[in-house]
C-alpha cells in the first residue's frame with residue numbers, strides 16, 4: 507500500500523514501475539514458455555533468427571513500460587481512490603454478466619485493433635512510422651507478441667485502461683481478459699498452429715483468430731487485420747483465410 511499523502515508523481519512512479527515489472531515478467535514467462543515448446547515440438551523453426559529475436563525483446567521491453575504505466579495509474583486510482591468500474595464483489599452484478607463483460611472487453615479491444623491496424627496499413631507514412639517495426643519480424647516468433655513501435659504500443663495500451671471507466675468488470679474477469687490477450691498474442695505469432703485442425707476448421711474456429719490466420723497477415727500484409735475474432739475481417743471483406751504454410755496437411759502427398 508502506498509501512503510495516502512504520497513505525492514502524485516511518486517505514487518505514479520511506484521505503481522508504473524511495479525506494473526512495468528509485472529508486464530515484463532508476464533512477457534518473459536509467456537513468450538519463453540511457447541518458445542521452449544516450439545524448440546521441442548518444431549526444432550529449428552527459429553534457427554538463424556537470433557538477431558531478430560533480440561530486436562523483438564528490445565521493443566517488447568519498451569512496450570512493457572508503455573503498457574505498465576497506464577495500467578499502474580488505473581490500479582492506483584481504483585485501489586486508493588475508488589475510481590473506475592472495477593469490482594470484486596461476485597454479487598455486484600448477475601453471474602451471467604461475468605462472461606459477457608469479458609466478451610465486451612475482448613470485442614472492443616479487437617475492434618480498436620482492427621481499425622487502427624487497418625489504418626496503419628492504408629497509409630504508407632503511418633505504416634513506416636508506427637507499424638513497420640512489427641513487420642520486421644519475418645517470420646514472426648513467440649517473442650514477437652509485444653514487439654511494436656512505441657507509437658503502436660501506446661495505441662494498444664490505452665483501450666483497457668479506458669474501458670474500466672466505462673464498462674463494469676470483475677477483477678477476476680479482467681485477469682481472464684489479460685491472460686487471453688497475453689497467450690493469444692504469443693501463440694498467434696509463434697509460427698505453427700497449436701490448435702487441432704479440426705477446431706480451426708470448425709464453425710466456431712472459423713470466427714476465431716489463431717496462428718494460421720495471423721501468419722497470413724504477416725505473409726501478405728493487406729488482409730487479416732483482426733486480433734481475436736474474424737468478425738471485422740469477414741464483414742469488411744479483408745479476410746483471406748488461413749496461411750497455406752501453416753495449414754499444409756500433416757502427411758503431404760509425395
Ligand SMILES: [Zn+2]
Pocket residue numbers: 640646695720724
Ligand atoms: Zn502480428
Ligand SMILES: [Zn+2]
Pocket residue numbers: 623627637640641723727
Ligand atoms: Zn500489420
